[in-house]
Amino acid sequence: MPTAWTSRYAARTKAVRSSRIRELLKITQRPEVISFAGGLPAIDVFPIERFGEACRKVLANNSTAALQYGETEGYAPLREMIARHISRYGIKAQIENVMITSGSQQALDLIGKLFINPGDRILVEAPTYLGALQAFSMYGADYVSVPCDNDGLRTDLLEAPLRAGPKFMYVLPNFQNPGGTTLSVDRRHALVSLADKYGVPIIEDDPYGQLRYEGEHLPSLVVLDRENIRRDPTYTLGNVIYLSTFSKTLSPGLRLGWIVAPPDVIARLVLVKQGADLHTSTFAQAVAFEVARDNFLDEHVRKLRAVYRERRDAMLAALEEFFPPEVTWTHPQGGLFLWVTLPEAMDSNLLFEEALKQNVAFVPGDAFFAPNGDNIPRNCYMRLNFSNAAPDRIHEGIRRLSVAVKRQLQTLHLEPVAAS
Numbered sequence: 001m002p003t004a005w006t007s008r009y010a011a012r013t014k015a016v017r018s019s020r021i022r023e024l025l026k027i028t029q030r031p032e033v034i035s036f037a038g039g040l041p042a043i044d045v046f047p048i049e050r051f052g053e054a055c056r057k058v059l060a061n062n063s064t065a066a067l068q069y070g071e072t073e074g075y076a077p078l079r080e081m082i083a084r085h086i087s088r089y090g091i092k093a094q095i096e097n098v099m100i101t102s103g104s105q106q107a108l109d110l111i112g113k114l115f116i117n118p119g120d121r122i123l124v125e126a127p128t129y130l131g132a133l134q135a136f137s138m139y140g141a142d143y144v145s146v147p148c149d150n151d152g153l154r155t156d157l158l159e160a161p162l163r164a165g166p167k168f169m170y171v172l173p174n175f176q177n178p179g180g181t182t183l184s185v186d187r188r189h190a191l192v193s194l195a196d197k198y199g200v201p202i203i204e205d206d207p208y209g210q211l212r213y214e215g216e217h218l219p220s221l222v223v224l225d226r227e228n229i230r231r232d233p234t235y236t237l238g239n240v241i242y243l244s245t246f247s248k249t250l251s252p253g254l255r256l257g258w259i260v261a262p263p264d265v266i267a268r269l270v271l272v273k274q275g276a277d278l279h280t281s282t283f284a285q286a287v288a289f290e291v292a293r294d295n296f297l298d299e300h301v302r303k304l305r306a307v308y309r310e311r312r313d314a315m316l317a318a319l320e321e322f323f324p325p326e327v328t329w330t331h332p333q334g335g336l337f338l339w340v341t342l343p344e345a346m347d348s349n350l351l352f353e354e355a356l357k358q359n360v361a362f363v364p365g366d367a368f369f370a371p372n373g374d375n376i377p378r379n380c381y382m383r384l385n386f387s388n389a390a391p392d393r394i395h396e397g398i399r400r401l402s403v404a405v406k407r408q409l410q411t412l413h414l415e416p417v418a419a420s
């Protein structure tokens with residue numbers, strides 16, 4: 001029903017698609033549905049007691065700071081903790097390089113607001129994180145998509161799109177959402193060098209980097225960028241802005257993420273953030289600091305790795321057991337997702353309807369591709385989340401999903417595409 005507002009929506013909001021995942025989550029919350037759709041961390045591993053203690057301590061010892069307005073950059077002890085924490089991975093950030101955001105999602109929005117003019121081209125992976133497309137599209141972004149394979153972004157295909165001068169690249173090197181893939185070391189080196197060669201900076205989004213279940217930690221792009229700066233004095237300073245979050249390691253309900261960037265970028269982002277929310281909840285920041293301190297975060301991450309590794313393995317084993325040979329999937333070394341490739345003639349949106357009849361849900365893959373006219377196929381994929389169901393539910397869910405897949409395959413064989 002139109003209202004007085006209907007004709008007054010700003011033009012920039014018209015390009016934005018509603019998040020399919022949010023819509024789907026509504027359907028998939030029915031208890032009989034086993035959902036592999038959301039990107040939800042497991043509720044049974046939230047450190048509830050530690051949060052309770054932290055809230056009590058914050059209110060007893062630090063209520064003035066925690067309940068008062070705070071600095072836009074964020075709560076200083078938390079920023080310092082983050083700078084210390086990431087320096088273990090070689091990211092040599094000082095407190096001035098760190099700004100706290102209301103989730104990484106806000107970081108993406110602020111970056112869009114700061115950098116994107118209508119019509120600016122952003123280079124993204126195909127597939128990529130849907131929430132980034134939503135954030136950037138709100139500022140009128142156009143996209144150039146570069147495909148990924150099992151080793152992440154195809155850096156061998158980058159030169160031509162980079163020569164066309166996109167504003168920046170948005171890349172997820174670790175356990176990509178949705179692909180579950182990890183950018184290989186060689187490609188990481190190639191990527192930062194190409195970024196510098198063509199003067200196209202990188203937004204490195206890394207919410208899952210700590211959730212590694214096998215293999216060695218790989219250097220992040222921001223670290224390789226800095227190493228290049230040291231090696232080559234002509235290298236441009238600070239080609240990479242790094243994003244991460246507490247959503248997957250502590251709790252997404254906290255809404256706490258952070259940006260690591262050169263100080264001049266942080267200063268600009270502060271102005272942009274002031275217009276959005278003045279600052280991220282001081283109470284949430286003080287509580288997160290109290291929860292994470294004294295190595296609790298490290299211990300907790302170790303526990304998460306064990307729980308999620310088991311769930312990933314359960315999903316891989318069930319796929320092996322139930323899925324037909326026409327279907328393939330990625331083998332994520334970490335994170336929360338894997339990506340299934342169906343035969344090209346299959347449509348994962350139709351499969352989704354069939355899956356719901358079997359009381360199982362996933363996200364059809366087309367939502368994760370930027371809306372541009374390239375020829376990358378997008379209908380034959382599905383994203384499966386493995387963090388939010390216990391191994392026996394995963395086994396049963398994949399069995400149900402395999403029934404839907406086999407039905408669809410049969411339909412295709414009975415009504416061959418050639419006949420249409």
Ligand SMILES: Cc1ncc(COP(=O)(O)O)c(C=O)c1O
Pocket residue numbers: 039102103104105106129131172177205207244245246247252255256257
């Ligand atoms: C790649 C990526 N970036 C950003 C986010 C947003 O995370 P946050 O909860 O910190 O806003 C997510 C959430 O799933 C994500 O997968």
